[in-house]
Amino acid sequence: MEEFLQHVINGVSLGSIYALIALGYTMVYGILQLINFAHSDVYMVGAFVGFYAARFLNIADSPSYTSFFTILLIAMAGCALLGFSIERFAYRPLRNAPRLNVLITAIGVSLFLEYTGQVVFGATPQLFPNILEDSIIFSFGGARVTKMDATILVTAVGLMIVLRHIIQNTLLGKAMRATSFNRHWASLMGISVDRIISMTFIIGSALAGAGAVLVGMKYPKIEPLMGVMIGLKAFVAAVLGGIGNIPGAVLGGLVIGIAEEFVVGYISSTYRDALAFSILIVILLFRPAGLLGRFSVEKV
Amino acid sequence: MLEYTITLVFSTSADMNKMTSPLLTIQNIRVQYGCIDALKGISLDVFQGEIISLIGANGAGKSTTLRTVSGLHTPISGDILFQGHSIVHTQADQITRLGLIHAPEGRGIFLNLTVLENLEIGAYARRSSRREIFQDYEYIFSLFPRLKERRKQEAGTLSGGEQQMLSIGRALMGKPRVLLLDEPSLGLAPQVVNTIFSVIQKVNKEGTTVLLVEQNAYQALKISQRGYVLETGEIVLTGKSSELLTNKKIQEAYLGC
Numbered sequence: 001m002e003e004f005l006q007h008v009i010n011g012v013s014l015g016s017i018y019a020l021i022a023l024g025y026t027m028v029y030g031i032l033q034l035i036n037f038a039h040s041d042v043y044m045v046g047a048f049v050g051f052y053a054a055r056f057l058n059i060a061d062s063p064s065y066t067s068f069f070t071i072l073l074i075a076m077a078g079c080a081l082l083g084f085s086i087e088r089f090a091y092r093p094l095r096n097a098p099r100l101n102v103l104i105t106a107i108g109v110s111l112f113l114e115y116t117g118q119v120v121f122g123a124t125p126q127l128f129p130n131i132l133e134d135s136i137i138f139s140f141g142g143a144r145v146t147k148m149d150a151t152i153l154v155t156a157v158g159l160m161i162v163l164r165h166i167i168q169n170t171l172l173g174k175a176m177r178a179t180s181f182n183r184h185w186a187s188l189m190g191i192s193v194d195r196i197i198s199m200t201f202i203i204g205s206a207l208a209g210a211g212a213v214l215v216g217m218k219y220p221k222i223e224p225l226m227g228v229m230i231g232l233k234a235f236v237a238a239v240l241g242g243i244g245n246i247p248g249a250v251l252g253g254l255v256i257g258i259a260e261e262f263v264v265g266y267i268s269s270t271y272r273d274a275l276a277f278s279i280l281i282v283i284l285l286f287r288p289a290g291l292l293g294r295f296s297v298e299k300v
Numbered sequence: 301m302l303e304y305t306i307t308l309v310f311s312t313s314a315d316m317n318k319m320t321s322p323l324l325t326i327q328n329i330r331v332q333y334g335c336i337d338a339l340k341g342i343s344l345d346v347f348q349g350e351i352i353s354l355i356g357a358n359g360a361g362k363s364t365t366l367r368t369v370s371g372l373h374t375p376i377s378g379d380i381l382f383q384g385h386s387i388v389h390t391q392a393d394q395i396t397r398l399g400l401i402h403a404p405e406g407r408g409i410f411l412n413l414t415v416l417e418n419l420e421i422g423a424y425a426r427r428s429s430r431r432e433i434f435q436d437y438e439y440i441f442s443l444f445p446r447l448k449e450r451r452k453q454e455a456g457t458l459s460g461g462e463q464q465m466l467s468i469g470r471a472l473m474g475k476p477r478v479l480l481l482d483e484p485s486l487g488l489a490p491q492v493v494n495t496i497f498s499v500i501q502k503v504n505k506e507g508t509t510v511l512l513v514e515q516n517a518y519q520a521l522k523i524s525q526r527g528y529v530l531e532t533g534e535i536v537l538t539g540k541s542s543e544l545l546t547n548k549k550i551q552e553a554y555l556g557c
């Protein structure tokens with residue numbers, strides 16, 4: 001029982017990170033019908049931005065909430081800028097090109113970031129700075145909740161609440177929903193579609209940056225290819241929830257996070273990474289629109 | 301009967317306006333889809349205060365004309381002037397900000413937004429205070445009381461007629477100088493069509509210029525001052541609506557008598 005609880009706690013913590021990253025895939029897909037393969041590498045860059053910022057600010061070894069929030073904000077801002085630039089310089093020129101061209105470009109941007117990362121950051125793994133002291137804050141039924149897990153969960157949930165508020169209640173959010181419904185009609189409302197697309201990349205990438213800092217704290221080994229696996233899992237989470245569907249991405253992230261902890265805890269850690277792909281295959285076979293998605297025929 | 305006298309008064313004032321320059325001018329525009337000519341060089345003028353109807357059969361190019369004016373297509377030649385300035389290379393959202401507001405074919409409702417959110421998006425381009433915008437909601441609800449009851453509903457749950465009301469109401473939220481309407485009567489019951497047409501007349505009397513695309517030629521010509529007839533991408537006839545209504549060719553082809 002205590003073991004079970006512990007797996008749930010770990011799973012929710014991990015899942016909330018997958019959800020943060022999955023949101024970026026799903027938001028971009030919702031507006032451009034593009035799977036932004038570079039998203040996982042934006043996440044990777046976020047971890048390095050955090051790494052270098054901590055060094056530069058000399059807070060790599062002074063764990064505190066101040067350090068944590070400083071690094072979190074810097075990584076989010078760095079990723080926002082990167083996401084904005086990727087859209088502006090790689091995708092926007094292809095706005096009226098066939099979708100396949102954009103997809104191939106996205107793969108190109110992803111490889112570009114990964115290999116540039118190896119040149120700039122080096123291929124050997126680095127250690128993410130210790131920006132938050134870990135400790136057990138309380139235990140119940142034998143399961144322990146650590147300060148780290150609680151911070152991860154509260155940060156992720158907090159960001160999701162902010163996102164929900166933006167999407168549901170602000171004029172920007174309404175314009176984003178309108179644009180994702182029909183871009184041409186949105187432009188007839190005086191909405192600058194390019195601006196909305198930029199904002200989507202900025203927000204989605206900032207969330208990936210936050211995810212990177214949260215992961216970096218918990219699993220401090222960072223390297224230029226670190227985005228590949230977690231990016232795939234977050235992508236599967238987005239598909240599982242129904243790509244383009246925002247609550248779906250959160251649900252998908254949590255399901256994958258919890259399922260993964262159970263697989264590791266009760267079966268074997270060998271299958272940790274296999275799980276996401278099994279879920280992807282099953283979902284594509286039986287419910288291709290995802291848990292919360294509406295089915296629509298895609299013209300490719 | 302009274303309404304028609306008023307239209308007559310308006311039509312004379314429009315005639316006087318012709319001394320001045322038109323609010324919107326389409327000059328010999330050609331539009332292609334791939335290598336198909338959808339518009340083969342059409343010209344059209346709209347003066348301040350007019351209702352102009354653009355009628356024609358399926359596939360004549362009516363919607364293409366409106367979409368080109370509002371910046372969704374770029375003509376391969378020709379020009380479009382709004383208040384004397386060319387807008388052919390202006391982006392669609394900027395054209396909307398100039399006050400040329402297009403309620404598109406198929407109504408263009410964001411079905412994933414509520415009725416009120418659709419109206420709010422209609423005012424997106426405006427720099428107005430919340431209070432002004434709230435007053436405008438009330439104005440729209442006074443035109444279409446059914447929208448008020450349904451304001452919290454997702455627009456996807458509205459009937460076709462209500463969606464059409466929302467489409468026009470939302471366009472009005474943008475405070476149009478020129479309202480471009482694409483077949484507002486399509487698929488609606490006669491009663492709803494009457495409501496829609498009387499609202500078009502009302503907002504016109506209050507100062508909004510209207511370019512009305514219709515297949516319902518009779519009703520469109522009844523409320524407009526002038527009309528243009530489009531056939532396979534060309535304007536084949538134009539004149540005062542009252543004259544078009546009595547024109548033999550029009551009667552045979554579009555009025556079914």
Ligand SMILES: Nc1ncnc2c1ncn2[C@@H]1O[C@H](COP(=O)(O)OP(=O)(O)OP(=O)(O)O)[C@@H](O)[C@H]1O
Pocket residue numbers: 333336338356357358359360361362363364365405515
């Ligand atoms: N996106 C498109 N791609 C290719 N051809 C198009 C496209 N849209 C319209 N056309 C063609 O251009 C011509 C004019 O179409 P348009 O929609 O402007 O006609 P319309 O007068 O509005 O007709 P309707 O009364 O049926 O709405 C038609 O022959 C149509 O098939």
Ligand SMILES: [Mg+2]
Pocket residue numbers: 362363364405482
């Ligand atoms: Mg049409």
